[in-house]
Structure formats: C-alpha cells, structure tokens
Amino acid sequence: MKTQRLRLLLQGSFFILFLFAPVFDLFRFDLNVKHFYFLGMNWTLGLDDFLAHRIGPVQAAFNLILRGGLPILGVIATGVWVSYKFGRLYCGWLCPHFSVVETINGMLRRATGKQSIWDKHLLPERNADGSITRPNPWYWFLVVGLALAFAFSWATALLTYMLPPAEIYGNLWNATLTGNQARFIGVGTFLFFIEFMFARHLFCRFGCAIGLFQSLAWMANRKALVIGFNRKRTEACVECNAACDNVCPMRIKPRSIKRHMFTCTQCNQCVDACTQVNVGNPQGTLLKWVDNECALDKSTRDFGHHDEIPPHCFQTVQPPMNADKRGFQSVQQDRR
Ligand code: SF4
Ligand code: SF4
Numbered sequence: 594m595k596t597q598r599l600r601l602l603l604q605g606s607f608f609i610l611f612l613f614a615p616v617f618d619l620f621r622f623d624l625n626v627k628h629f630y631f632l633g634m635n636w637t638l639g640l641d642d643f644l645a646h647r648i649g650p651v652q653a654a655f656n657l658i659l660r661g662g663l664p665i666l667g668v669i670a671t672g673v674w675v676s677y678k679f680g681r682l683y684c685g686w687l688c689p690h691f692s693v694v695e696t697i698n699g700m701l702r703r704a705t706g707k708q709s710i711w712d713k714h715l716l717p718e719r720n721a722d723g724s725i726t727r728p729n730p731w732y733w734f735l736v737v738g739l740a741l742a743f744a745f746s747w748a749t750a751l752l753t754y755m756l757p758p759a760e761i762y763g764n765l766w767n768a769t770l771t772g773n774q775a776r777f778i779g780v781g782t783f784l785f786f787i788e789f790m791f792a793r794h795l796f797c798r799f800g801c802a803i804g805l806f807q808s809l810a811w812m813a814n815r816k817a818l819v820i821g822f823n824r825k826r827t828e829a830c831v832e833c834n835a836a837c838d839n840v841c842p843m844r845i846k847p848r849s850i851k852r853h854m855f856t857c858t859q860c861n862q863c864v865d866a867c868t869q870v871n872v873g874n875p876q877g878t879l880l881k882w883v884d885n886e887c888a889l890d891k892s893t894r895d896f897g898h899h900d901e902i903p904p905h906c907f908q909t910v911q912p913p914m915n916a917d918k919r920g921f922q923s924v925q926q927d928r929r
Contacts, residue, residue, distance in 0.1 A: 594865045600685070604692045611689040612746060615753040624755050636660070676810035679818045684797065684804055685858030693743045694793045695842050700739060704732035709794055709844055721836040721866035740789040748781025794844060798856045808855050815892040820863060821883030822848045823907040824890070829871070829879055836870045837863035837880055847880055851892040881907070
C-alpha cells in the first residue's frame with residue numbers, strides 16, 4: 594500500500610544515513626580530536642580560543658550558547674512538538690532500530706508463525722490481503738543471519754561514530770583492528786544480536802529514552818493523532834480474524850484505548866490491514882488516523898467514561914479501486 598511503500602522508503606533511507614553518516618562526516622564525535630563533525634564541518638564549542646586567551650569570557654559564553662545550547666534545545670523542542678502532535682512518528686517512520694524490529698518480526702513470522710518468540714499464540718496463517726503464510730523452520734537461517742548482520746553493522750557503525758571511519762573500515766578490510774576495536778565490535782555484535790533476537794520489543798517499550806519521551810509528550814495531548822476505531826461498527830470485527838492485532842509490529846491492540854497503546858509507533862499497518870480486510874465492504878475500514886475531537890474517544894475513554902464519536906470522524910472511507918477483493922471474503926472464511 595502507498596503509506597507502507599512511503600514508510601519503507603523513509604526507513605530504508607534513514608537506515609543508510611545511520612550507517613554512513615560518519616563516513617561522510619555528516620555527524621560524528623571524534624575521540625581523537627575530541628569534537629563533533631556536522632555536515633562536513635568541524636563542530637566545536639570554541640573553548641580552545643578561550644583557553645588560549647584569544648577570546649574573552651563573554652565571547653566564550655556566547656559561543657557555548659550558540660554552538661551548544663541552541664542546537665540541542667532546537668532538536669529537543671522540535672522532537673517534543675512533533676511527538677505532542679503526532680506521537681512516535683520518529684519510531685515508526687525513521688528509527689533504524691524499528692526497521693530491525695519489523696524485519697526480524699517478518700522473518701520470525703515466516704519461521705514460527707509468531708512475530709515474537711514471547712507471543713503466546715500462533716498468528717492465523719491467512720493475512721489481511723487473503724494470502725497465506727505457513728510457518729517454515731528453514732526461515733530460522735534467515736532470522737539468525739539477519740540478526741547477526743544487523744548486529745555486526747550496528748556495532749561497526751557505532752564505533753565509526755567515535756573513531757575515524759576510514760581507520761575502522763580500513764582495519765576491518767585488512768584484518769588489522771586493534772585489540773580494543775575488535776573487542777568493541779565483538780562485544781557489541783553479541784549484545785545487539787541478543788537484543789534483536791529476544792528483547793527488541795522490550796527495548797522499544799521500556800529501554801529507549803527517545804521512544805519513552807515521545808510517548809510521554811503524546812500522552813499529554815488528548816487531541817493528538819491516534820489510531821481511531823469506529824466502535825459503532827464493532828459487529829464487523831466478528832467476521833474478522835483480528836487482522837489489525839495480528840499485523841501490529843509492537844504487539845499491541847489497535848482497537849484499545851490510548852493508554853494501552855502507549856508504545857504505538859504510528860506505523861499505520863493496522864489501518865492498512867483493516868482496509869484490506871474490508872475492501873469488499875461498502876462501509877470501508879473501521880480503523881483510521883484521527884485527531885482533535887475525533888481522538889477523544891481513544892484518549893479520554895476509561896473506567897466507564899467515554900465521549901461520543903462525532904459523526905464526521907468515520908465517514909465512509911471508500912476502498913481503493915485496485916485493491917485485492919479477496920481480503921474481506923477470505924478473512925471472513927477464516928472465522929467460519
Ligand atoms: S482489522 Fe478491522 S475488522 Fe478486523 S478486527 Fe481489526 S478493526 Fe475489526
Ligand atoms: S497500533 Fe497500529 S499504528 Fe500503532 S504500532 Fe500497532 S500497527 Fe502500528
């Protein structure tokens with residue numbers, strides 16, 4: 594679907610940027626020269642000039658604010674504003690860790706029928722678009738191979754954020770890494786491998802400060818963008834195999850209240866799944882992104898309290914003309 598293709602493009606581009614930003618000095622901190630590089634330029638706080646008595650304390654303070662304080666504040670303010678309005682958009686659309694989560698989830702689903710080894714139940718074999726995915730243990734080779742490849746590339750890339758990339762890649766190529774460099778890459782690869790295999794969702798939920806702060810900012814805004822659910826049509830779900838739950842890479846339930854969707858990454862896969870399931874249904878999808886007064890049903894619903902969903906929030910969404918019409922019928926068959 595169009596949204597998922599766009600998301601894949603952004604995720605892939607950001608993943609490449611994450612790996613190669615140090616190579617082109619787009620962003621890195623060099624431990625040897627002890628300053629940042631940003632967009633190919635040296636990024637210093639200008640304190641060397643102060644220590645060498647070339648500038649006075651006022652100029653040094655001004656440098657600190659201009660080169661250190663303002664950029665950091667700018668990034669934080671932008672991040673908080675985006676999260677307050679749109680939730681964990683960075684996670685679902687850019688974050689290189691979430692790309693790994695989704696890739697490993699997909700392969701594991703093919704190997705075991707589950708997106709996470711910690712899931713209690715197998716997912717239905719039938720997908721929202723009517724296709725079938727049967728577990729095949731041979732995919733374990735891909736799961737382990739991909740997790741190792743991701744872990745190695747992450748560990749190597751992280752080292753190049755601290756030491757000159759030419760030196761690290763040169764040493765790797767010639768097998769002349771120093772002891773410390775080899776240990777960093779070896780231990781890093783091992784730890785990332787364990788995390789990617791067994792704790793990738795746990796990290797996104799509880800271990801990542803960037804994710805946590807995005808969620809907190811999002812929760813503070815009751816009118817923020819959220820996956821809305823048309824409760825007036827819940828009977829349509831009886832005919833479905835919970836395609837939205839099955840597809841969620843964060844293993845949360847998109848029809849629940851906002852508090853229970855604290856870690857939603859706005860990936861929109863649940864909406865696409867529901868759109869596919871209901872492709873032959875003239876009333877269209879039950880899930881869609883909503884905000885402002887339409888978001889209150891999700892954000893304020895709790896312990897017997899609920900706001901009425903304004904009628905315009907879920908006006909019929911027409912299914913795409915070229916969509917595969919097997920979705921609605923085949924997921925219904927699954928329930929029978
Ligand atoms: S995918 Fe749509 S129809 Fe199916 S359970 Fe989810 S909301 Fe209901
Ligand atoms: S609830 Fe929907 S949008 Fe949120 S993470 Fe799950 S699939 Fe993505």
